[in-house]
Amino acid sequence: MFITQPRVFISSTIVDLPNERKAALKAVEKAGGFPVMSEFTMEAQSTDSLTACLDKVKSSDIYVLILGGRYGWQPEGKESITEMEYQTALANKLPVLVFNTTYPKEPLQKQFEGRVEPSWFRKTVHDAFELQDEIEKSLKAEFEKKQNEYFNNTEPVYSNLVKISFPEYVYVADLDIDKKAVNDYNKERGIYIKKPTLKDYAVSALYMKDISFPHDWIIWNKKILTFHDLQDPALPLTKIIDAGTAERLCCDEFYSTSPDDMSTFKYLLKKCLEAKLHKLRIKWIRDEKLFAFIPTQKDDKDRWQPRSIEWMKTSKKATRKVVDIKRNLKNKEEIFDMRCLAFRTHFEVFDQDWYLSIKPEWVFLWSDFRVSSIAYKNIQWLKKTERNMHVFNHFNFILRYLQPPASASMFDEYRNYPFLSIGQIEKFDFAPIVPDNVWVNLEEQGTQKKLSDESGNVDLFGL
Numbered sequence: 001m002f003i004t005q006p007r008v009f010i011s012s013t014i015v016d017l018p019n020e021r022k023a024a025l026k027a028v029e030k031a032g033g034f035p036v037m038s039e040f041t042m043e044a045q046s047t048d049s050l051t052a053c054l055d056k057v058k059s060s061d062i063y064v065l066i067l068g069g070r071y072g073w074q075p076e077g078k079e080s081i082t083e084m085e086y087q088t089a090l091a092n093k094l095p096v097l098v099f100n101t102t103y104p105k106e107p108l109q110k111q112f113e114g115r116v117e118p119s120w121f122r123k124t125v126h127d128a129f130e131l132q133d134e135i136e137k138s139l140k141a142e143f144e145k146k147q148n149e150y151f152n153n154t155e156p157v158y159s160n161l162v163k164i165s166f167p168e169y170v171y172v173a174d175l176d177i178d179k180k181a182v183n184d185y186n187k188e189r190g191i192y193i194k195k196p197t198l199k200d201y202a203v204s205a206l207y208m209k210d211i212s213f214p215h216d217w218i219i220w221n222k223k224i225l226t227f228h229d230l231q232d233p234a235l236p237l238t239k240i241i242d243a244g245t246a247e248r249l250c251c252d253e254f255y256s257t258s259p260d261d262m263s264t265f266k267y268l269l270k271k272c273l274e275a276k277l278h279k280l281r282i283k284w285i286r287d288e289k290l291f292a293f294i295p296t297q298k299d300d301k302d303r304w305q306p307r308s309i310e311w312m313k314t315s316k317k318a319t320r321k322v323v324d325i326k327r328n329l330k331n332k333e334e335i336f337d338m339r340c341l342a343f344r345t346h347f348e349v350f351d352q353d354w355y356l357s358i359k360p361e362w363v364f365l366w367s368d369f370r371v372s373s374i375a376y377k378n379i380q381w382l383k384k385t386e387r388n389m390h391v392f393n394h395f396n397f398i399l400r401y402l403q404p405p406a407s408a409s410m411f412d413e414y415r416n417y418p419f420l421s422i423g424q425i426e427k428f429d430f431a432p433i434v435p436d437n438v439w440v441n442l443e444e445q446g447t448q449k450k451l452s453d454e455s456g457n458v459d460l461f462g463l
Contacts, residue, residue, distance in 0.1 A: 360394035
């Protein structure tokens with residue numbers, strides 16, 4: 001079953017049918033297919049002509065046979081190459097379209113015609129012009145039939161999207177900050193910010209009042225925007241706002257106002273995600289624009305230690321190393337870099353439902369959590385060697401770590417975050433069907449066997 005542009009193999013003798021083959025070429029292109037023809041579209045290959053042609057038949061989606069007057073070249077002294085292509089198409093169960101001609105046929109070609117005609121409904125044409133029209137019409141009908149089969153069948157598909165939920169309301173209030181006092185305070189501490197933003201002033205104003213508060217709020221139109229209740233006087237964040245201006249807005253009304261407001265709301269969600277992941281010792285790496293697991297423990301020499309996390313993979317326990325430490329080759333006492341499991345995220349909204357996309361990645365950090373400037377090739381090698389199942393398992397682990405089941409405390413360090421709840425992996429009844437062999441064949445042999453199930457009931461989460 002083809003998904004993209006269908007490949008159509010045109011099979012016939014060549015020397016006696018130049019105009020007919022050009023007509024076939026035009027017909028395939030007009031129908032929307034890709035013509036596979038030795039004299040027009042086949043590239044030079046390091047193999048013999050027979051093998052090259054038969055391999056192209058096997059990799060095609062539709063086989064078109066044109067019966068001219070000549071039987072053609074017989075590479076092994078038996079069947080002609082055209083008949084061998086025909087037999088290859090049958091063996092590989094390709095759709096076969098047969099077009100006969102009224103041209104006088106030599107004896108061997110007449111016999112070949114007799115073997116083909118009882119098996120297929122064919123069209124008989126008188127010239128190249130008629131042949132082009134008939135091939136185009138037949139291919140369009142075949143393409144439509146295949147596409148209907150393709151789109152009318154569905155299968156459950158797991159995406160990298162997880163449904164999220166957040167409070168119904170968002171709060172907004174004017175800032176109330178004495179910038180001169182903030183500047184004097186920063187000078188006393190020896191802190192210099194070249195061009196401070198309103199967010200910089202707000203954060204410094206909180207420090208001035210000895211307030212340590214999560215950064216799950218943003219500055220919007222010179223106001224604070226947050227899920228925290230700014231109308232609650234006990235909230236520490238209210239110390240830097242004009243309490244009389246605090247108001248509550250419906251989230252959907254806010255982000256639906258304009259594209260800019262949608263972007264602003266997504267940025268607020270991102271800051272909430274940062275706050276949620278901070279408790280799980282997952283750090284936002286600004287330079288790479290991704291989140292990364294970071295080490296949590298040091299040894300008696302104040303060196304970071306590898307980090308592994310035990311988790312429940314369906315019904316069985318598994319251990320995932322999320323931070324690996326590489327020592328300096330010249331001095332084993334020093335850490336060279338740290339390989340950290342990471343992931344990129346993006347917020348999406350479809351029909352008023354909100355989702356978080358999670359894409360597993362890797363990042364190499366120095367011991368001070370700066371991004372390694374020489375690890376590009378290491379990351380390329382990791383991505384090249386990882387298979388689909390590896391990436392899926394990374395995704396499965398990350399998702400389970402971000403949102404443990406409510407009925408069990410899977411991760412000791414997990415703490416609930418009130419403003420952003422991450423659900424389970426989203427499953428869609430997806431059309432068209434994704435051919436499993438396209439990606440299963442990329443897996444290791446052992447994994448391929450586990451993925452083989454004629455009924456399609458493979459438990460990916462258990463692999």
